[in-house]
Amino acid sequence: MIGTTAEQAITRTHQEEWARLVADLARRFGDLDVAEEATAEAFAAAAERWPREGVPPNPGGWLATTASRKAIDWLRRESQRDAKYQAARMVYDDSPPEPTGPVEDDRLRLVFTCCHPALAMEARVALTLRLIGGLTVAEIARAFLVQETAMARRITRAKVKIKAAHIPYRVPSAGDIRERLAGVLAVVYLIFNEGYLAGEGDDLVRADLTDQAVHLGRLLRTLLPDDGEVAGLLALMLFTDARRSARVSPTGELVTLAEQDRGAWDRTLIAEGNALVRERIRAVAAGGGPPGRYQLQAAINAVHAEAPSARDTNWPAIVALYGSMLQIDPSPIVRLNRAVAIAEVDGPEAALAEIDQLAGPLDGYHAFHATRADLLRRLGRTGESRSAYNRAIGMAGNATERSYLTRRRDQLPGAGSGTSTRPGPGGC
Amino acid sequence: MSPVPRYLLSAYGPAFPDTGAFDERLRKDGHLVFAGGLEPAMTATTVDGRGALTDGPYLETQDSLGGLWVIEAADLDVALALAAEGSRACRGSVEVRPFRTAKS
Numbered sequence: 001m002i003g004t005t006a007e008q009a010i011t012r013t014h015q016e017e018w019a020r021l022v023a024d025l026a027r028r029f030g031d032l033d034v035a036e037e038a039t040a041e042a043f044a045a046a047a048e049r050w051p052r053e054g055v056p057p058n059p060g061g062w063l064a065t066t067a068s069r070k071a072i073d074w075l076r077r078e079s080q081r082d083a084k085y086q087a088a089r090m091v092y093d094d095s096p097p098e099p100t101g102p103v104e105d106d107r108l109r110l111v112f113t114c115c116h117p118a119l120a121m122e123a124r125v126a127l128t129l130r131l132i133g134g135l136t137v138a139e140i141a142r143a144f145l146v147q148e149t150a151m152a153r154r155i156t157r158a159k160v161k162i163k164a165a166h167i168p169y170r171v172p173s174a175g176d177i178r179e180r181l182a183g184v185l186a187v188v189y190l191i192f193n194e195g196y197l198a199g200e201g202d203d204l205v206r207a208d209l210t211d212q213a214v215h216l217g218r219l220l221r222t223l224l225p226d227d228g229e230v231a232g233l234l235a236l237m238l239f240t241d242a243r244r245s246a247r248v249s250p251t252g253e254l255v256t257l258a259e260q261d262r263g264a265w266d267r268t269l270i271a272e273g274n275a276l277v278r279e280r281i282r283a284v285a286a287g288g289g290p291p292g293r294y295q296l297q298a299a300i301n302a303v304h305a306e307a308p309s310a311r312d313t314n315w316p317a318i319v320a321l322y323g324s325m326l327q328i329d330p331s332p333i334v335r336l337n338r339a340v341a342i343a344e345v346d347g348p349e350a351a352l353a354e355i356d357q358l359a360g361p362l363d364g365y366h367a368f369h370a371t372r373a374d375l376l377r378r379l380g381r382t383g384e385s386r387s388a389y390n391r392a393i394g395m396a397g398n399a400t401e402r403s404y405l406t407r408r409r410d411q412l413p414g415a416g417s418g419t420s421t422r423p424g425p426g427g428c
Numbered sequence: 429m430s431p432v433p434r435y436l437l438s439a440y441g442p443a444f445p446d447t448g449a450f451d452e453r454l455r456k457d458g459h460l461v462f463a464g465g466l467e468p469a470m471t472a473t474t475v476d477g478r479g480a481l482t483d484g485p486y487l488e489t490q491d492s493l494g495g496l497w498v499i500e501a502a503d504l505d506v507a508l509a510l511a512a513e514g515s516r517a518c519r520g521s522v523e524v525r526p527f528r529t530a531k532s
Contacts, residue, residue: 116504118504118508164526164528165504165524165525165526166433166502166503166504166507166526167503167504167505168502168503168504168505170503170505172505176505
């Protein structure tokens, strides 16, 4: 009984306190290595002592004190190993965090350091998961399908660069924060998609990445409650995650948005996403500036979430939202997505005309051919549809998607039953 | 307190045109330690560990090192912002590399 309680307490404290402990130690000791090691050691001590001695009344405080002590021990050991650094390393800053504008949380500094643009994207992802998410190196290595030693090297190299190149431990200045925050959100969304699009459906380690990204999204929301894109990204992840169990069939095949059992969508997550979207709509209406891409994507997902079926979806609203997105990001992928919605408003012929203009840039993209195949099918152009499916199948990256496309292709001779299912890009 | 970090900014590009205004700004704001443009890579001579000579640069690259600055900057963000200005001034790419310090 006591054992279970201690275990639960450790799991909960790990979720709530890990990033705070690392961030606090990093500021006080000016060294990410020390911060990471000491925090990990403090949790190891908790795992050993709490089941035996009971959970302390203030678990977070216990861990902070223990981690501080571990950090000092660690530095002492290090300095004995190399005495000439002793003076430099034993001087540490024990002052409260200095004000950094609207936000003063050390965790935000840590986020910006881990996601610094001078680090390679894969290094940012790994550092963020380790130092902020608290995943072990082994867990991160498994999630990204690389050897643990390779992942350890990646993280070590990033920490060495942060130290040697003097990457600052600071929230960027007002002039830079927009761009730098976009970089942070990109890291979080990449982690989310890495887990979500894994495709196999049964890979728990990868599903953990999705949870971890949502956790990071919530943390950013706590740290930057007024930022529209932070709210937008969290909402987008919540809506997407709400469909997690509905998007893969029991046989492991991808189920498109149109075919999904909407009763299986997680209504709690959707409600949370809706609240965020409504908040952003109010903020934009009150003159808070135009919504960014995550807010628009979240809004598109909100429209899908409220629709009882694919047919009864407010497609004109979705076309309009993709139109706004094209203003920010005039990319062929956004145009492809908009074309899928256009098919529902103006018919497959109009959509096909739009899509055929994208053949140049998207010829190597399987979703382009899959979307084309579906529109051709709906227009009764079976032969062309079949060859488009064949091209899509040849390019599809994972087995789940391939088996879905193969089934659609093999159903072609009997096409025209009227059920409309469409493999739109991002449509699941 | 630890000394101000130093960075080597290496300018790569087809040429190393006039960067006088940028050099002056570095000097005025107290960042400049050293600045200099280089003769083309074909004028270089490489000496190996045993003293043997080779006519030409150590690394044969498309765009060779055209010039360099040594600057002092509070941190990498400051150095990168200066490097961005430098890359506009020399119309090439600028590599930013920290100098080794006692602590690292």
